[in-house]
Amino acid sequence: xxxxxxxxxxxxRAMTASQANINVTGNNISNVNTEGYTRQRVDIVSxxxxxxxxxxxxxxxxxxxxxxxxGTTQIRDAYIDGRYRKQNSEASYYNTMKTSLTSVEDVFDxxxxxxxxxxxxxxxxxxxxxxxxxxxxxxxxxxxxxxxxVTQYINMYAxxxxxxxSQQVEDLNVDVSSNFNTYVKNIANLNDEIRKEEIYGNTxxxxxxxxxxxxxxxxxxxxxxVTNTPETISHDLTINRLSITLNNPTDSGSTPIKIVDNDKYxxxxxxxxxxxxxxxxxxxxxxxxxxxxxxxxxGSIKGYLDVINGNGSFATGDESDKRGIPYYKEAMDIFAxxxxxxxxxxxxxxxxxxxxxALFTGSDGTSTDNITAATIQVSAAWADDPDGxxxxxxxxxxxxxxxxxxxxxxxxxxxxxxFKYTPDGSTTESTFFSGNFNECITGTLGNLSxxxxxxxxxxxxxxxxxxxxxxxxxxxxxxxxxEEGVNLTAYQKVYNAAIRYFNILDQxxxxxxxxxxx
Amino acid sequence: MRIxxxxxxxxxxxxxxxxxxGLNNLNNQVASGRKYSRTSEDVSSAIKGYQIRRSLSxxxxxxxxxxxxxxxxxxxxxxxxxxxxxxxxxxxxxxQGMNASQSSGERKIIATxxxxxxxxxxxxxxxxxxxxxxFGGSNTETKPFTVVGGKLLYNGNDVDSLTDxxxxxxxxxNDTMYVDIGLGVAFKPDGTVxxxxxxxxxxxxxxxxxxxxxxxxxxxxxxxxxxxxxxxQIADEFESTDYSDTTADSLYGHLKEVAQKSYQTTTExxxxxxYLDFMTSRYETxxxxxxxxxxxxxxxxxxxxxxxxxxxxxxxQAALQMGNSVIQQSVFDYMx
Numbered sequence: 011x012x013x014x015x016x017x018x019x020x021x022x023r024a025m026t027a028s029q030a031n032i033n034v035t036g037n038n039i040s041n042v043n044t045e046g047y048t049r050q051r052v053d054i055v056s057x058x059x060x061x062x063x064x065x066x067x068x069x070x071x072x073x074x075x076x077x078x079x080x081g082t083t084q085i086r087d088a089y090i091d092g093r094y095r096k097q098n099s100e101a102s103y104y105n106t107m108k109t110s111l112t113s114v115e116d117v118f119d120x121x122x123x124x125x126x127x128x129x130x131x132x133x134x135x136x137x138x139x140x141x142x143x144x145x146x147x148x149x150x151x152x153x154x155x156x157x158x159x160v161t162q163y164i165n166m167y168a169x170x171x172x173x174x175x176s177q178q179v180e181d182l183n184v185d186v187s188s189n190f191n192t193y194v195k196n197i198a199n200l201n202d203e204i205r206k207e208e209i210y211g212n213t214x215x216x217x218x219x220x221x222x223x224x225x226x227x228x229x230x231x232x233x234x235x236v237t238n239t240p241e242t243i244s245h246d247l248t249i250n251r252l253s254i255t256l257n258n259p260t261d262s263g264s265t266p267i268k269i270v271d272n273d274k275y276x277x278x279x280x281x282x283x284x285x286x287x288x289x290x291x292x293x294x295x296x297x298x299x300x301x302x303x304x305x306x307x308x309g310s311i312k313g314y315l316d317v318i319n320g321n322g323s324f325a326t327g328d329e330s331d332k333r334g335i336p337y338y339k340e341a342m343d344i345f346a347x348x349x350x351x352x353x354x355x356x357x358x359x360x361x362x363x364x365x366x367x368a369l370f371t372g373s374d375g376t377s378t379d380n381i382t383a384a385t386i387q388v389s390a391a392w393a394d395d396p397d398g399x400x401x402x403x404x405x406x407x408x409x410x411x412x413x414x415x416x417x418x419x420x421x422x423x424x425x426x427x428x429f430k431y432t433p434d435g436s437t438t439e440s441t442f443f444s445g446n447f448n449e450c451i452t453g454t455l456g457n458l459s460x461x462x463x464x465x466x467x468x469x470x471x472x473x474x475x476x477x478x479x480x481x482x483x484x485x486x487x488x489x490x491x492x493e494e495g496v497n498l499t500a501y502q503k504v505y506n507a508a509i510r511y512f513n514i515l516d517q518x519x520x521x522x523x524x525x526x527x528x
Numbered sequence: 529m530r531i532x533x534x535x536x537x538x539x540x541x542x543x544x545x546x547x548x549x550g551l552n553n554l555n556n557q558v559a560s561g562r563k564y565s566r567t568s569e570d571v572s573s574a575i576k577g578y579q580i581r582r583s584l585s586x587x588x589x590x591x592x593x594x595x596x597x598x599x600x601x602x603x604x605x606x607x608x609x610x611x612x613x614x615x616x617x618x619x620x621x622x623x624q625g626m627n628a629s630q631s632s633g634e635r636k637i638i639a640t641x642x643x644x645x646x647x648x649x650x651x652x653x654x655x656x657x658x659x660x661x662x663f664g665g666s667n668t669e670t671k672p673f674t675v676v677g678g679k680l681l682y683n684g685n686d687v688d689s690l691t692d693x694x695x696x697x698x699x700x701x702n703d704t705m706y707v708d709i710g711l712g713v714a715f716k717p718d719g720t721v722x723x724x725x726x727x728x729x730x731x732x733x734x735x736x737x738x739x740x741x742x743x744x745x746x747x748x749x750x751x752x753x754x755x756x757x758x759x760x761q762i763a764d765e766f767e768s769t770d771y772s773d774t775t776a777d778s779l780y781g782h783l784k785e786v787a788q789k790s791y792q793t794t795t796e797x798x799x800x801x802x803y804l805d806f807m808t809s810r811y812e813t814x815x816x817x818x819x820x821x822x823x824x825x826x827x828x829x830x831x832x833x834x835x836x837x838x839x840x841x842x843x844x845q846a847a848l849q850m851g852n853s854v855i856q857q858s859v860f861d862y863m864x
Contacts (some may be wrong), residue, residue: 042533096715115566121574121826123564131585138589141707143660145668290714403719404667407701410684411660411668414721417706424586452578457568462568477542481535488532495859 016075017515023076024508027054030079031501037405039498046223047085050215050486055080069080069357082217087488091222092236094479095229101472106313108465113202114317114338116464118172118455122280126163127451133160141413141420142400151396154388156463170381171342176320179282182314185231186289189276193228194254196223198275200328204273205511208249214419225254232256251322256291257303267305268294268429278311285336286319286329305332323442326434333461340488341454342383344442350381352427356419359403367391367398370459383450423447534860540851547844548591554837563828577826584818586710593707597729598804600705603657603796604731608790610652611736615754618645618759622783625766626776632769639766646759650675653733653756658737665703673756680756682734686737687754690739697739705730709807729800736793738786746778754785 028054041047058074120127136156158415200221208216215221228234235257238250239432255266269276274294281288289311290300303319308313320334350370358366372381375390392398402412426448443450556565624630625638653663653673666671667683680687683700690697701758724766738758741750741764752758762779765771789839 071836102633112566112568115568119567120578121567122562127578128581131582135585135589135592138593138708143592143658143668145660146658154646155824182712222742248589266797286532404666408664408670410666410671411664411705412666412703413706415619415728417713417721418715421715448578450584455578456571459567459574461572462566463571466568477538484532484535484538485530488530488534490530490532490859491860493530 014519019514020076021508021512021515023078024081024511025053025055026216027077027079027233027506028501028508030054030082032498032505035080035494035498035501039494042489042491042494044219044220047489048086048219048222048227049489050082050084052082052431053080054078055436062433077208081213082215083213084109084218084487086218086222087375087483090479090486094476094483095226095236097472097479098226098229098466099233100115100311101476102353102468103308103313104465104469106310107316108469110174110181110313110317111462111465113174113177114171115455115458116475117150117167117220118219118338118451118458120452120455126167127159127455128450129160130154130423130448134420137416140399140401141416143456144413144416145411146398150399153399154392154396157369157392159484160349162389164342164349164386166384167342168339168346171335172341172384178314178318178335179287182287182311184282184316185311185314186280186288189231192229193224193231193271194275194277197224197228197252197254197270198273200224200275201270202263205249205251205491209243209247210454211247221252230308231309232306232311234269237411253294256302257307258302258304259307260304264304267291267299267302268295271346287315322351324431324433324435333457338458339383341442342432345447345450346379346383346386348427348429349447349492350378350386352418352422354378356415356422357398357400359400359415361400361402366400529585532678538640544844544847544851547840547847551837551840551844554833554840557828558830558837559831561827561830563826573825577822580818580822580825582813583755584769584822587811587818589609590708590710591708591808591815593727594804594811598760598801598808600657600662600729601797601804604662605794605813607652607655607662608736608797610695611649612787612790612794613756613758614649615790616643618755619780619783619787621645622776622780625762626773626780632771633714635766635771641761642759642766642790646756647708648762649756650680654738665700665730666705667703668705670862673737675756678760680737680754681739687734687737687739688741688750688752688757690734692740692748697734700734701732703732704728711809717801718771727804731793735845736790738789742782744778744782746772748775751782753786755783755790758783758786793853794863838851 031054034050034052038049045381054077056074057076057078057223059072109485115256118125133156135155136149136153140146140153143149150515177318200217200420204214204217204221207217216455225234225236233256235255237253237255239253240248241251244246251271251272252270253268254270255268257266267276267279269291271294276291276293282289286490288300289302289306290298291302291305292298303315306315316332317334318336319330319336320332321339322331322333323339324337324340325331352369354368357369360366368376368378369392370379370381371389372387373385373387375387375393389398401416402409403415403418404412426445427447427450428441429443432439443455557563563572621638621641625635625642630638635764648671655662660668662671664670664683672683674684685696685700689699690787696830702723704723706723706728707722708725711725711727712723716722737756738752738754740753742753744751752761758779762776762783765776765779823840
C-alpha cells in the first residue's frame with residue numbers, strides 16, 4: 011500500500027517536469043535566430059522506489075512514482091562539427107586566395123583599361139613615326155616621352171605590387187592578433203568556466219554554444235584539431251578536457267603544437283623580412299617555436315602566407331611554389347631588365363666617334379646593372395639630349411637619314427625574346443619566358459587571371475559543400491519552429507492532464523476523508 | 529529530414545544573393561558593352577582580345593607608314609614633273625639654238641638661258657619637304673646635289689665618275705628611305721636591312737639625273753650622261769667660237785636620250801603608288817575584319833544580354849515573392 015500523499019508527489023513531479031519542458035521549449039523558440047545555438051531538451055527519467063528490504067518476500071503491485079527532470083542537454087553531433095570545421099578551413103583558404111589574388115590582378119588587368127601592354131604598342135607606334143623621319147628632333151622628343159611612359163608604367167606596376175603586399179601583411183596581422191590570438195584566449199577562458207560549472211554538476215549549455223562558435227571561427231583562420239580527453243574528477247564524475255592543436259601535414263613525424271589546453275593558451279606572431287613572412291607559435295607551455303609556416307595548411311592564414319610568400323616557378327629549397335606576390339614581382343623585374351638590355355644593346359652603335367649612351371638605366375640615371383621594375387627609368391643622358399637614341403648604325407654623314415637602327419628596334423618589339431634569370435644559389439641561367447614583350451605581359455596576366463578564376467571556382471564549390479554541411483548540422487541541432495510548436499501544445503496537454511490527475515486524487519482523498527463511513 | 533527555420537532562411541538568402549549577383553553582372557555587361565570587365569572572368573577570350581588589340585595597333589601603324597610614303601611619293605611626282613617641264617624647255621631651246629639661221633650672239637643668249645635652266649634644275653633637285661631633302665636618298669640633312677668647278681656632285685661624289693656597274697653607284701642607288709609596311713622586316717647577316725622586306729619610297733637623285741660619261745661620234749672628249757653637266761656642255765658649245773653643227777646635233781640627240789630616262793622614274797613612282805593603293809585597301813579590309821573579331825571576342829550583343837537580363841529579373845522577382853510564403857509558415861500561425 012503506497013503512502014497517501016505519495017500520489018500527490020507524483021502529480022507534483024509531473025507538473026514540474028511539464029513545466030521544465032515548457033520552459034525549455036520557450037528557450038528554444040526565443041533562440042531560433044541566435045548564432046551557434048543548439049536546441050536543448052530536458053532529460054526526463056521515470057522514478058521508482060527501490061531498495062526496500064523486508065524479512066519476508068512481499069509481492070505487491072509496485073508502480074513508478076512519476077517523472078523527474080534530471081537536466082537539460084544539447085542535441086549536437088560532434089562528428090559533424092569536425093567535418094564543418096575542416097571544410098570551413100578549406101573554404102576560408104580559397105576565399106582568401108581569391109580575394110588576395112584579385113587585388114594583385116587589379117594591378118595587371120587591362121581588360122577595361124589601358125595599361126602596360128597598350129603602352130608598349132604606343133611605344134612601337136612612336137618608333138614607327140621616328141622611322142619615317144629619323145632626323146626630326148621633335149619626333150625624337152616624342153619617342154623619348156613614349157619611352158618615359160613605358161618606364162613609368164613599369165615603375166607603377168612595381169609600386170602597386172608593393173602596396174598590395176603591405177595590404178596583405180596588414181590583413182595577416184589582423185588575422186593573427188585580432189582573430190587567432192583573441193579566439194584562442196577566449197576559448198581557454200571558456201574552458202575554465204565550463205570546467206567549474208561541470209564540477210558543480212551543471213550542464214552549461216550556453217557556454218558550450220559560445221565555445222563551439224569560437225572554435226568554428228578559429229577553424230576559418232587555421233586548420234586546427236580539437237581533442238576532448240576525459241578527466242576523472244571523482245568516482246562518479248568525469249568531465250571533458252578540451253585541447254586544440256596545430257599539425258603539420260607535410261611532415262608525418264612532426265609533433266603537434268598545443269595552442270589551447272584547458273585554461274592555458276598559446277599565441278601566434280609573425281616576422282616580416284620584406285621578402286617573406288615567418289610565423290612563430292608560442293604553445294601552451296610557453297615555448298616559442300619559430301618558422302612554423304608548415305603548421306598552417308588551410309584557413310585564411312595559409313591563404314595570406316601563400317600570397318605573401320609564394321615564389322611560383324622561382325621557388326628554391328622549401329619556399330612556397332604557389333604564384334604569389336614575390337613571383338609577380340620577380341616577373342616584372344625580369345621584364346624590366348630584358349627591356350632595358352635589349353634597347354641598350356641596340357643603341358650601342360657609335361656613328362661619329364662619340365660614346366653611345368644607354369637608353370634605360372637604374373635609379374641613378376647611369377648604371378645599367380641590376381635594373382629592376384621599380385628603378386627602371388630613361389637614362390639621364392637621354393633625358394638631357396633627345397639625340398641619344400641612335401637612328402642609324404651607318405657612319406657617313408650622307409646617310410644620316412637612314413632609319414635602319416630604328417627599324418631594328420621596331421623589329422625587337424615584335425621578335426621573340428628570351429627572358430632569362432639566374433635562380434638563387436645557381437650560376438646557370440634559366441628561361442622564364444620566350445616570346446615578345448607584349449606576350450610576356452599578357453602571358454603573366456593570363457597566369458594570374460587563370461589562378462583567380464581557379465580559386466573562384468574552388469571557393470564556390472567549397473562554399474557549396476560548407477553550406478550542405480551547415481544544413482546537415484542544422485538538421486540535428488537547429489530549432490524547428492513547427493516541432494517546438496507541437497511540443498509546446500503537447501507539454502501543455504501533459505500539464506493539463508497532470509492537473510486533472512491531481513484533481514482526481516484530491517477528490518478521492520476528499521471522498522475518503524469526508525464521505526467514507528459517515 | 530528536419531527542416532529548421534535557420535536552414536530555410538540561410539538557403540533562401542543565399543539563393544537571393546546569387547540571383548542578384550547575376551543580375552548585377554548582366555547590368556554591367558549592358559552598360560559597358562563588354563563581355564567581361566576583368567581578365568579572370570573569361571581568361572581565354574581576354575588573351576585573344578589582347579592579341580587582337582596588338583594586331584589592330586600594328587595594322588594602324590602600317591597604314592600610317594603607308595600614308596607617309598604616299599605623301600612622299602606624291603611630292604616626288606610633282607617635283608619630277610617640274611623637272612620634266614624644265615627638260616622639255618631645255619630641249620626646245622637647244623633645238624632652237626641649233627637652227628642654222630642663228631647668229632653667234634643669239635646662240636650666246638640661248639646658252640645663257642640654258643644655264644638658267646641648269647640652275648632651276650639644281651634647285652628643284654634639292655627640293656625639301658618638311659626640312660628633309662627628298663632626292664638625297666638617306667641624306668636628308670645636307671644638299672644632295674652640289675656643283676664644284678661646274679661639275680655636278682651627288683652626295684659628294686662626282687657624278688661623271690660614277691660608272692655603270694660600279695659598287696659606288698650601286699650603293700648610292702640603293703640608298704633610299706624606307707618604312708615597314710608589314711612585309712616582315714628582315715636583316716642580312718651583315719646587319720643591314722634586307723631591302724626587299726621593307727618598302728622603299730624615296731628615289732636616290734642619282735637615278736634621276738643619270739651617271740657616268742659616254743663617247744659620241746662627232747664630239748671630242750667624254751659626254752656627260754647627266755642632264756646638268758650635259759646642259760652645261762651644250763651651253764659651252766653654243767658659246768664657243770668654233771661652234772660646230774654636228775657636235776651640237778650629237779649633243780642634242782644625247783640630251784633627248786637622257787631626258788627620256790627621267791620619265792622612267794615617273795613610271796616607277798606610278799607603279800609604287802599603285803602598289804601602295806593595293807596595300808591600303810588590304811589593310812582596310814584587315815582592320816575591318818579585326819574590329820569585327822574584336823567585337824565578337826570582347827563585346828556583347830546588346831539584344832541577347834537584354835533578354836538574359838529580363839529573364840534573370842523575372843527569376844529574381846519570383847524568388848522574392850516566394851520568400852514571403854516560405855518564411856512565414858509555421859504551426860504557430862495556426863495555433864489558437
